[in-house]
Amino acid sequence: MTIADSPTQAAPDPIRYEGDTAGHLVLIDQTRLPVELIYLDCRDVETVWEAIKMLRVRGAPAIGIAAAYGVIVGLQTATDKSPEEFEARFYEVVEYLAGSRPTAVNLFWALDRLKARYAAEKEAGKSTAEIHAALLAEARFIHEDDRQVCRAIGKHGAELIQPGHGILTHCNAGGLATADYGTALAVMFTCHDQGKDIHVFVDETRPLLQGSRLTAWELMQRNIPATLICDNMAAQVMKEGRISAVITGADRIAANGDSANKIGTYGVAVLAKAHGIPFYIAAPISTFDLSLPTGDGIPIEQRDPVEIIHGMGKQTAPENVQVYNPAFDVTPAGLIAGIITEKGVISPVTPENVAQVVAG
Numbered sequence: 001m002t003i004a005d006s007p008t009q010a011a012p013d014p015i016r017y018e019g020d021t022a023g024h025l026v027l028i029d030q031t032r033l034p035v036e037l038i039y040l041d042c043r044d045v046e047t048v049w050e051a052i053k054m055l056r057v058r059g060a061p062a063i064g065i066a067a068a069y070g071v072i073v074g075l076q077t078a079t080d081k082s083p084e085e086f087e088a089r090f091y092e093v094v095e096y097l098a099g100s101r102p103t104a105v106n107l108f109w110a111l112d113r114l115k116a117r118y119a120a121e122k123e124a125g126k127s128t129a130e131i132h133a134a135l136l137a138e139a140r141f142i143h144e145d146d147r148q149v150c151r152a153i154g155k156h157g158a159e160l161i162q163p164g165h166g167i168l169t170h171c172n173a174g175g176l177a178t179a180d181y182g183t184a185l186a187v188m189f190t191c192h193d194q195g196k197d198i199h200v201f202v203d204e205t206r207p208l209l210q211g212s213r214l215t216a217w218e219l220m221q222r223n224i225p226a227t228l229i230c231d232n233m234a235a236q237v238m239k240e241g242r243i244s245a246v247i248t249g250a251d252r253i254a255a256n257g258d259s260a261n262k263i264g265t266y267g268v269a270v271l272a273k274a275h276g277i278p279f280y281i282a283a284p285i286s287t288f289d290l291s292l293p294t295g296d297g298i299p300i301e302q303r304d305p306v307e308i309i310h311g312m313g314k315q316t317a318p319e320n321v322q323v324y325n326p327a328f329d330v331t332p333a334g335l336i337a338g339i340i341t342e343k344g345v346i347s348p349v350t351p352e353n354v355a356q357v358v359a360g
């Protein structure tokens with residue numbers, strides 16, 4: 001079904017799980033947007049892994065939710081096995097899904113929650129069928145909780161925005177990247193719902209164009225005034241005085257507030273500093289990794305050169321040119337005016353303030 005055929009302008013659910021433990025995961029295939037709205041049925045864990053790896057489902061919270069349901073689907077091949085074999089399959093599936101993408105900590109956070117739930121159910125003497133059902137309940141909880149978390153982020157973030165503000169964002173931290181409402185875009189959705197007239201500038205976000213393909217699409221679905229720019233236009237738009245704040249999402253935030261997000265975010269933060277514009281990160285508590293003192297320890301995913309040489313299927317560089325393709329960069333805490341979480345805004349961004357909000 002194409003967007004033009006879509007019967008409703010309401011944002012469709014990017015992730016849903018249908019049925020009981022024998023059911024399946026349904027994802028919007030984000031690689032097909034904005035031209036086609038196609039749903040992908042995931043009936044085995046390999047399909048879930050491939051969907052995460054190839055960015056059919058993407059964005060830190062959405063990856064975590066999809067992986068949690070992926071465990072349920074992956075366990076379906078072990079339902080008639082012994083408790084020992086069922087458990088071995090559980091850890092095999094968890095490890096397999098953990099290997100899909102390295103940077104977004106929400107993936108590991110969600111899998112860790114399932115591991116803890118498994119251990120608790122086993123300790124309570126539950127059968128494999130009961131453990132499977134409890135794991136599905138945990139996955140559903142992670143999914144539903146993210147809806148509330150995103151709305152709280154939107155509410156806290158909207159307090160930072162005044163009517164008439166122009167806001168720049170990078171990549172896609174919208175409904176598609178979460179259960180349904182986004183993190184950075186939740187702020188804009190909330191402002192819009194509150195009747196604040198805002199204008200969003202959208203970086204197209206090379207090389208995979210999450211900004212132009214996904215963020216521009218989401219903003220248009222909700223009738224929020226938006227202008228698409230190429231990544232290399234951000235400095236000019238700031239200089240022209242059109243931007244009052246920058247808000248992006250994050251994939252992993254270290255204990256000192258250093259924040260990994262889509263490649264190019266760091267450059268935008270430097271530009272914002274140069275123009276005296278506040279730069280905000282919007283992210284749930286599940287995106288913090290307090291085991292890392294600084295962003296230096298954040299693993300940065302390196303992706304296939306084909307994404308740059310054959311961007312969106314068209315050859316745009318010599319076939320054998322050397323390519324460097326990190327998917328993320330790390331913005332130092334010193335460039336971040338505040339981190340908008342479901343528990344409030346962390347500002348100034350210091351290790352003490354991060355610890356107080358995240359662990360407190």
Ligand code: MRU
Nearest residue numbers: 058059060171173177249250262
């Ligand atoms: O490679 P992607 O598209 O998964 O990168 C996504 C981002 O960088 C998002 O900004 C981040 O995950 C936050 S999503 C709420």
